[in-house]
Amino acid sequence: MLSLFAPPPGRPELANGRSPWRWRSLPAVLAALVALTGCPAVPDTQQSDLVAPVELSSAILLRSPAGKRIDVLTQSGSGIAVTQLPYDGKPDVTQLTPDGKRVLWLDAAKRKLTACDGKATVGYALPSEFAAVRAGDDSGSAVLFHPAGGTAASSIVNSDEVALVDLTAAASKTGNPRVATVSGLTRAPVTARVAPPIAAGDGKHHLVWMEAQGRIGLADFGPTKVRTAVVPLAADLQALMLPIRTVVRVSPGAADLYLLVDALNDVVHVRVDLAGAEMAISLDQIAAGADPADLHLYDAKEGLRVLVANLQAQSLSVLDPATGSGQEIPIGGPVSRFVPVTAADGKARVLAWWHLGGANKLWIVELDDLAKKKGKAIRPIQLDQPVLGLQPVGGQVVLEHKSSQYGASLLDVVTGKITQFSGAGSVKQVRTLGSVGSASVWIVGTSGLQTRLSRIALSDQHGASLNMEVSGDLLLPLGDGVALLGPGLAGWWVAFFPKGELDKTKASWLEGFGLANWAGR
């Protein structure tokens, strides 16, 4: 009989005629079956959304949640270098310091603030679940607070609490961040800010103020102790009053806050004297006009003046905080923002405009002449297209229109002359990049299905354009050049134009860098 399990030559069969190898081969057969049915591992699939880039003064940061890292783009020669920094957070708030050197990421649930300067990240453990952060005007500090409407995910928080982080120092469990409880504030602040450092007799102070409905909370972080106070605003209207704009001026041992408050036609001046053993606080109100929207402090020959834009009254007010007196100048149009402009003639000017878009009129205010010439020191500028953005460069102001007819205009604040630029396509973004003297206007537009990138040199007002068959979205400065970003493979693609030149032959293209070192990480 034919047997598949016959013993090899020379090996006897058992007496019953069955092979002893039959049973010994079973494990091998089973193993073969296991190998045939072995299941592969499920691939590691990760999806993520495009995260908005962070523009630092020296780098562009792109947070990669999937990669648990930050891709740092810097200029290297005439190209781009990509490095990575580890970061495993999902920040609720992103905030840039005013000098553009650091970005702050606040992860409320993890109670962690991370500062990144493009070279390293510094983590600060927070004692409470702060839901908002604001960088200080000096860029060296930041204030954390519990904002009105903020919801703590995992704890109950005291909204009177505020924390100050020294961004120039390492994190410390005892000294950085420092926490204060402003007892009596009782209402969650809308915002909180920290003034530039104030030199007093006992050393450097940081004054934090919290703007809440009807009151201002103050926390003075001195060298050795923290003092707090609450300043009620006008008692009769407290329930309606909410600070909307604040400007701070510091002097040795003191700080002056100038506030505009919703539902109050006054400028509120709060002076905080830190020199004594106790904080000395004084409050006075200076009448402005109907519905003030913005204020600008400037030093006139006669002393400090406050320029106020009165929205409803369509006027500007010039106030003397020392005497509480002032004058109102009608201008015949709404103004919501002031933009300081410094021209080569050295005269102080501000551009007054309706910053919420749609207005095609703005005003050049000659601050030095305002006291004498009054309304004659305010020149109206009429434009063909609504102004959607202003970017002052030296004595010129680039006006952003986002129109298919004119993408941008150039306003000379000394002469009032306007130069319009057309041919940029349907404008998506206008940016003025570079320093005074070598600045240029960059415009991202669309022309058909193409992206049209245009550059206008402000020195000779010469323009050039480049059509690209991709969808470019963002213009960012990088090193001495300009980077255009758009959605691409694994994140953003970057087209980098070194030295601010719109030259295709010198440019470099980077795509897929979100996958850089993906395997080897």
Place this chain on the structure above:
Amino acid sequence: MSAQRWILTWTAALASLCLALPAVAADWGLDLGTAGIRTATTAATRLLGGATHGGSAVRLHREMAPDLLIGLEYWHASTNSTWTYGTETDTKTDALTADLRYRYRVSNWLEPFARCGIGAAHSQVEVAGGSATLRSEQWAPLALASVGLELLIPRRVFARGIDRKEGFTMGLTWELGYQHLFQSEWEAKLVGGSPSGIAAAPVSFGEAAISGWLTRVAFAVRL
């Protein structure tokens, strides 16, 4: 001589040797089956987007001494998966291996064996997303060592009752081992260049070797 040429020359030399050697016992064999690796490193898993990389394998061998066989194997493997950012990755490997295999005839149906080999592999990783594709490829030397079992129908079945050791038979072969590809950094370039004609900079996926535990299952024909 470039590394690529060196690998090709060496592999061709081995292949020639394999086929040109005089047949001692005139025992030829052909294996047709599947082979795959389970990655041994995290870097390889990340590169592939998964832990396995497999495909078809064809192996031809010839007996050069009693129970010592010299063989040549071609392996084609591919892996498709979704990477981070929702990108699709497609990894392909083509490898040619020259090997020596020693078998031990336990019975006329069961032959355990051990095999070791060297060769060359060409791997290509393509990552596509949106309208762009990054491609990285590299040649690398390859080495493998494995043990296996061959389950054969006794040859006398096909010899019409004549009890003989040689001749035609067929069966299944199953093999386990480790295969290493000496790969290094994966530098990827944009396929077709940038859409705007601007010079595109390469992107490095990092260092990874598509190496790991090898499994091969094949239908075996023996002459």
